[in-house]
Amino acid sequence: MPDKTEKESRRQIHRELQEKTKIEFEKSLPISKELFQTLFDFLDEKLEENDCDDSFKLTKQFLETNHIMNNEEIESWLQENGGFCDCEVLYNLEEKFEK
Structure with a gap:
């Protein structure tokens, strides 16, 4: 022992x-950790209003609204880290930022 x-x-x-x-x-x-936090808040709000359609529709909307240009890089990173649609971005990735 x-x-x-x-x-x-x-x-x-x-x-x-x-x-x-x-x-x-x-x-x-x-993208920055702070921007991810803002994305999670955005998705949380939008997914309360609408069901996930198994796409990145809301995530892409957020990125466009915030004039973020490296969308393909972000989408690839999200998928590599367990986010394959808007709800998975929120539910699978947000917890990684809380550690």
Whole structure:
């Protein structure tokens, strides 16, 4: 059984790995973290009014309204991270920003 020093060392390594993962995730973002938060709020509001149609219709609307031009890069990034439609962007990705 590991002693107290070993347990603390393992916890520290775990914290460092979590921080490294968080930094790498944030570096991979195609738009700012703040803009993603605004997108999540927008999708949350719009999806309360309408059902998801299994597309990026609302996400694209948000990007156009905010004059964001790298839509293909963003859509690809969303899919790589579990967002294949508007509701999945909200439900699968928002939690990644809360960690």
